[in-house]
Amino acid sequence: MKGMTIIVKTITDFVAAFIVVFGAYIVLYGHLTPGGGFAGGVIIACAFILLMLAHGREVAFARLPERAAHIMDSSGALAFLIIGWLGVTGGFFFLNVFGRGDMFRLLSSGMILPLNIAIAFKVGSSLFLVFAALAMFRRRSFRAMIEEELS
Amino acid sequence: MTVYFMCAVLLMMGLYCLVAKKNIVKKIIGIVIMDYAVNLYLITIGYKNNGVAPIIEKTTSPELLERFVDPLPQALVLTSIVIGLGTLSLMVSMVIRLYEKHGTFDMSQISKLRG
Amino acid sequence: MENIAPQLYTLLVFMVIGSVVAVETKNLLSAVISVSAVGFALSVAFLFMGAPDIAITQLVVEVLVLIILIRGTILLDNTAVETHGDTLAVVASLIFFGLLLGFGAMIFGSTGFPEFGEPVMRVSRVYVQTGLPATHAANIVTSVILDFRAYDTLGEATVLFTSVIGALALLRKDGKVRREEVASA
Incomplete structure (x- = not known):
């Protein structure tokens, strides 16, 4: 049987979606409340790592395919750079050229919100990828060890 | 003053663990402890007596603005923590490769097996 | 929060003890768990010092550090590695510690070391x-x-x-x- 017991699997199915929603809240309100792209990205990565620990690698990769995680990782870093270059249109690198909006509202403070989202994509997907690689490596090396023992 | 001294003690514990222990995982733990000590030191030099978190609300008065703690070390430490996680994953993958090649975490064994 | 010094000293003593346990214990699993305890205490200390952003990030990152260290290394091999009395390392650490304090005394010797709670940076x-x-x-x-x-x-x-x-x-x-x-x- 792959993964952990049925109790852990059931509770993981209930909880994982809420963890992703909480991480998205931390990211989106990073410029108004404590939080931001780094913390929110790590929280979202934790949700998928929880799925991987409870169900095994296949279920987690069915929710977030490895190729999509690679693309999100690279495009997050690229989006950060592109938003920085957009500032050049107004004068210099990383100038806040977007409209700043009303204070204390969600859609305010110009480029901070898109930068937070880009960082969250980058941090979350890259940590998920690293953990997936570590978990996969352990399985492979263990299988090699067992085959060595048997032969 | 004593706070800074205890940060230095924590840093020295990490350094001792990094230098003296033969186990590679122990060396990683030493680096992590040094990381913690540096982060804690940076935050403590930004703290101010009766300080509050640097987050403005609609009701924040200009007097409260004067009580905000230093936001600059917090911004630096926030990125430093995530970099610490990235370098930790790099170190762990290196250790896994070493274990696959030599079959042990013992640093003296790994040094002997060279060549 | 009027005066956070007692709470902060308690947390610092806890962190030093936790790091001593993490350094000196033979079992790798308890070493990793001790270092995670140090990290969680660090998160609480950040919360006391008016840094909720960093407290959240440290808390979440600490969970991932614990998972990565256990899953990545401890599950491979948990045998204790005996360290024979290496006096050179102890001496080297003590020399580094003395150098650290010496540089601190050199830099702040004339003006006096800044007290905790009175930051010197104005930027x-x-x-x-x-x-x-x-x-x-x-x-x-x-x-x-x-x-x-x-x-x-x-x-x-x-x-x-x-x-x-x-x-x-x-x-x-x-x-x-x-x-x-x-x-x-």
Whole structure:
């Protein structure tokens, strides 16, 4: 049987979606409340790592395919750079050229919100990828060890 | 003053663990402890007596603005923590490769097996 | 919070004891758990010192550190490695500690070391005063990270990207080579 017991699997199915929603809240309100792209990205990565620990690698990769995680990782870093270059249109690198909006509202403070989202994509997907690689490596090396023992 | 001294003690514990222990995982733990000590030191030099978190609300008065703690070390430490996680994953993958090649975490064994 | 010194000293003593246990214990699993206890105490200390952003990040990162260390290394091998009395390392650490204190005394000897709770840096006054009008972000730390010093954060993203790519390359190379060998054979 792959993964952990049925109790852990059931509770993981209930909880994982809420963890992703909480991480998205931390990211989106990073410029108004404590939080931001780094913390929110790590929280979202934790949700998928929880799925991987409870169900095994296949279920987690069915929710977030490895190729999509690679693309999100690279495009997050690229989006950060592109938003920085957009500032050049107004004068210099990383100038806040977007409209700043009303204070204390969600859609305010110009480029901070898109930068937070880009960082969250980058941090979350890259940590998920690293953990997936570590978990996969352990399985492979263990299988090699067992085959060595048997032969 | 004593706070800074205890940060230095924590840093020295990490350094001792990094230098003296033969186990590679122990060396990683030493680096992590040094990381913690540096982060804690940076935050403590930004703290101010009766300080509050640097987050403005609609009701924040200009007097409260004067009580905000230093936001600059917090911004630096926030990125430093995530970099610490990235370098930790790099170190762990290196250790896994070493274990696959030599079959042990013992640093003296790994040094002997060279060549 | 009027005076946080007692709480902070309690947490610091806890952290030093936890790090001593993490360094000196023979069992790797208890060493990893002790270092995680140090990290969680660090998170609480950040919360006391008016840094909720960092407290959240440290808490979440600490969970991931614990998972990565246990899953990545401890499950492979948990045998204790005996360390014979290495006096050279102890002497080297003590020399480094003495150098650290000596440099501190040299730098702050004439002016006196700054007391805890009375910061010497004045540059952040600008950020606190102009943060909300200039960026319209209520969280000053976020406005420093992503607006005033976004270039720093770009460098940080580069470092994180490089370390993650390095880890993936270290872990992946073997499998791909084997697959090609299987395909050619």
